[in-house]
Amino acid sequence: MWNPPPFALSWTNFEIYLPVLVGGVVAIVVLTVAFVRWKNRVRSEPHRPPVPVRPEEDAWDHLEKSYADQRTSVRRDGRPVPVKLTSPTFRNGMKAGYVVDRSTGGLRIMTESVLAPGSSLQVKADNAPADTAWVTVVVRSCKPGSHGYELGCEFEITPPWNVLLLFG
Numbered sequence: 479m480w481n482p483p484p485f486a487l488s489w490t491n492f493e494i495y496l497p498v499l500v501g502g503v504v505a506i507v508v509l510t511v512a513f514v515r516w517k518n519r520v521r522s523e524p525h526r527p528p529v530p531v532r533p534e535e536d537a538w539d540h541l542e543k544s545y546a547d548q549r550t551s552v553r554r555d556g557r558p559v560p561v562k563l564t565s566p567t568f569r570n571g572m573k574a575g576y577v578v579d580r581s582t583g584g585l586r587i588m589t590e591s592v593l594a595p596g597s598s599l600q601v602k603a604d605n606a607p608a609d610t611a612w613v614t615v616v617v618r619s620c621k622p623g624s625h626g627y628e629l630g631c632e633f634e635i636t637p638p639w640n641v642l643l644l645f646g
Contacts, residue, residue: 556579556580556646557646558576558577558578558588558646559576559577559603559604559605559644559645559646560574560575560576560603560604560605561574561575561576561577561587561601561602561603561604561645562574562575562601562602562603562604563575563587563589563591563599563600563601564599564600564612565593565597565598565599565600566598567593567597568591573589573590573591574589574590575587575588575589575590575591575601575629576588576589577601577603577645577646578628580642580645580646582636582642583632583633583636584615584618584630584631584632584633585601585615585631585633585645586628586629586630586631587601587628587629587631588623588625588626588627588628588629589626589627589629590626590627591626591627592620592627593617593620593627593629594617594620595617595618595619595620596616596617597616597617598614598615598616598617598634599614599615599616599617599629599631600612600613600614600615601613601614601615601631601645603644603645605644606641606644610641610644611637611641613633613637613641614633614634614635615631615632615633615634616631616632616634617629617630617631618630618631618632
């Protein structure tokens with residue numbers, strides 16, 4: 479009589495290898511599904527060209543801090559944002575102005591009014607909701623500009639991020 483080798487499968491010892499066989503089939507199915515999904519995702523993503531770098535974004539001049547520059551935060555320009563200004567020194571109560579650059583430390587405001595350094599000023603963006611609080615700033619410098627006076631202002635207390643965003 480012929481004796482099969484010990485590693486050969488037969489119906490008598492098939493149940494010993496059944497868990498290994500089922501695990502192998504499940505592993506093959508899972509890997510196949512994962513591979514097909516990965517291939518479809520790679521194909522469906524559009525090719526995006528690299529973002530072009532503009533020369534002004536590439537220059538990091540503000541990082542080279544000089545000894546004369548005492549700012550602790552970087553100022554950034556942007557489109558002028560109209561603001562309302564109020565101060566005890568104003569005769570009519572309120573004036574108009576524009577924020578021409580801003581930082582987490584303060585604002586540069588263009589206005590027609592002259593204010594002495596050290597003066598206190600309340601500022602609120604024109605587009606701010608009605609329940610937005612006024613922001614108190616202290617005037618640190620006042621220089622004649624092209625369309626009035628440029629006020630270099632420092633926040634008395636840095637306002638929350640959502641209020642800072644209203645200034646541009």
